[in-house]
Amino acid sequence: MEFDALLLSRIQFAFTMSFHIIFPAFTIGLASWLVALEFQWLRTDNPLYRNLFLFWSKVFAVSFGLGVVSGIVMSFQLGTNWSRYAEFGGNILGPLIQYEVITAFFLEAAFLGIMLFGWDRVGNQLHFFATCMVALGTLISAFWILSANSWMQTPAGFRVENGVAVPEDWFAIIFNPSFPFRYAHMVMGCYLTTAFAVSGMSAWMILRRREEPAEKLRGAQRSMSMALWFAAICAPIQIVIGDLHGLGVLEYQPTKLAAIEGNWERQGHMPLRLFAIPDEEAEMNHYEIGIPEIGSWILTHAYHGVVPGLKDVPREERPPVWPVFFAFRGMVAIGFAMLALGIWSLVMRWKGTLFTNPWFLRATVLMTPAGFGAVLLGWFTAEIGRQPYIIYGHLKTADAVSPVTAGAVTTSLTAFVIVYTFLFGFGSYYLAKILRRGPEPVEEALRGGDAERPDRMPKRPLSGSNEALEGQPGQRAHPAM
Template sequence: MDANALDLSRLQFAFTVSFHIIFPALSIGLASFLAVLEACYLKTGKPHYKSLCVYWAKIFAVGFGMGVVSGVVMAYQFGTNWSGFSRFAGPITGPLLTYEVMTAFFLEAGFLGIMLFGWEKVGPKGHFAATLLVAVGTLISTFWILASNSWMQTPQGFIVEKGHVVPVDWLAVIFNPSFPYRLAHMTIAAFIVAALIVAATGGWHLLRGRRDPEVKTMYSMALWLLLFLAPIQAFVGDQHGLNTRHYQPAKIAAIEGLWETEKGGTSLNLIGFPDMQAEVTRYAIKVPHLGSLILTHSWDGEIRGLKEFPKEDRPNSSLIFWTFRIMAGLGILMILTAIAGALSRRGAKLFEFRAYQWLTVVMGPTGLISLIAGWITTEAGRQPWVVYGVLRTKDAVSPVTSQSAGVSLLIFIMVYFLVFGTGIYYILKLIQAGPGTAEHPASPPTHEESANASGRRPLAAATE
């Protein structure tokens, strides 16, 4: 097998996983949001909570379905393109993924129908139980998937016999050193993805003049969640970085574009262009000691440079240097957006501040962009290893040709843009339509709300 086939197989998996990850992330966040909405409905009896449940359940169902389909494709790729990995690591990754199906997917699939179609068929408490179990199922699924992926990042609890791994301590396998940080980081990211999309939907309909309880409630709830979680995500990311520095120092050096080990304190490259051939970060803007403060929490902490690692063991700094900064930069914008929303609540301006509503609309997709950038950082930063320090990527790939890998990649691109493009288009149409159906109509705005709506005339509500 030639190098081009390896690169094409990596590109193919990167393409499919990038499409896949957006749907589970949306499903994880929306499932818990639906559970909270239904709990509010049971407690208060206010119809707009039920209207929101019915509305967001449609979007959840589409995302859930596309997540399942794209996940099946990825599972097949372990056999078609990465048989070396399956033979070597199958005794660990196989059971972990099986646990995910048996404990999470069956739970989600079993109660999804009740959640979607059981409003008039089961009692209110029974329906809420089904919604809650679907939400719990998405979190259990996250647990097992992150356990498997984290083991590949920081493998423990195994021995190698006859060319494949043999688990000797399942607790060490599951609760490997990076697992708690990665689980928290991914789960919070999924909630933030959903919060930003819900906030963007609310902002869009506020800009169109709607002031009914459905729109105002989902907009307010999403922004409260963002205000709570965005700073926590920054803290979790910081702890994850400290863990990565300890177990994957080459990844940290590549993320920072750091080539030399700086004694007495490490600078931080704010921006720059790492050159893997020349072993230098060109046009770097440095801040002295900031790298030490962030990555070691000390003024003079030492961080190993990439030159201390063999060339064949270095991740591609040119790529992950920027994907990390995209993720981190968008994270800062999310925190600022959440703070601006909290300030806008003073004087009841949140629902009339059009500039801020446009900001929430623009910020809507940034959660997904940040999520994909983060996954590229962590996965490309693991290279050239599939199982870090144990199995190299070149030894994990199937004996495929460049032609077969290239043709299959082309087919994937065409099919994915057709099938999942249609699904995304349908989700966007649902978002554009907003909450409120014939069975559960949105509450009409009051005369005072219509009169105060920016750019609206008092009699404009008559046509609604």
């Protein structure tokens, strides 16, 4: 393998993208999580939700900042390392990225400060509106980014003129064939990433502090309970979305599907391959383990449905099979582990041991990074699976690289590794400090914080705490759980 400018540029882009995507995957879901917490605060007046909002907003602020910093280099690489790609697709991809900046980034920037620092100045309703706008901004940002990426997967609505893509139908470009299910799949993946991260972090807090009074664990318990409800409901929905998305891959990117399944020959009775070692030289699989017949039914929704094979196209038109095959199976395995933990949480909830079963709590902690892993593996499947094309069927990756030297790319890649390691290390350390402290108990927050600062009190009575209700007959405390 020769480490030329093309391979090094691909490694650099894969590194920076993999580092960057974990932060939007978390903050997209976390922004909606903050909306849910603040809505519960406004609905119930329970100060527990306000404390949780303040705690998780700190985590959001750090993650959002790291996402912005790590994402800045993405657009610059298009000009430095992939100038021919920018030249071919710039008339389409440039406006899509610009729409993301104008509609999403400006919206987030306008309301983020109010959400993080303005609660005492704007009142509850306007603050809640700001939180909703930040969450909406993250979803709009995902909309445009996924539209641009999906167009690279299933390009539509354009013509090629003098070697350059020229837009003809913007509706067809934006809502290209793979976009609807890819967008739904990604957003649901972000929500599940947040659900398992929040539940895992909360379970870790409970395990660390289980010898402390129950009052100090209420915040972690409530976070864990809400997150696991979401996981139990949405994990099966994500599996259904993924199945529907697979039908689109079968129709529009059959070679990618053949690589995902390690299927060499076109066939109508394909087994469901659970494991194999693909051999690209011999065009066969070693040590294959599968369930006969049902692969065709799962992939095509027809018992005798025909599944394309890698041999349908020349070798130079095939993606690398090994990474696509195993990345997809890793993603699916994590998805079913999410489903299993969601079902387990329902059993624990029914038994009344959701917060006391040590095996379940440890399993929840172990699943903390599951969403990040699933998102990365899914991204690897999608991006490596469309090779050798960067714009599927129109521009090959080898033809898109800039005329740069391997030495220049090596230098920039080394610099990125050093800087990103420092940023990730510092951000992780600071997040660990926040999580180690955990959300403040309601009683301590009232005694040592807002209760002594009338200017910082919310504009509604804190009726969710017994201490807050002393001397206020006629009001009732909401249960902590």
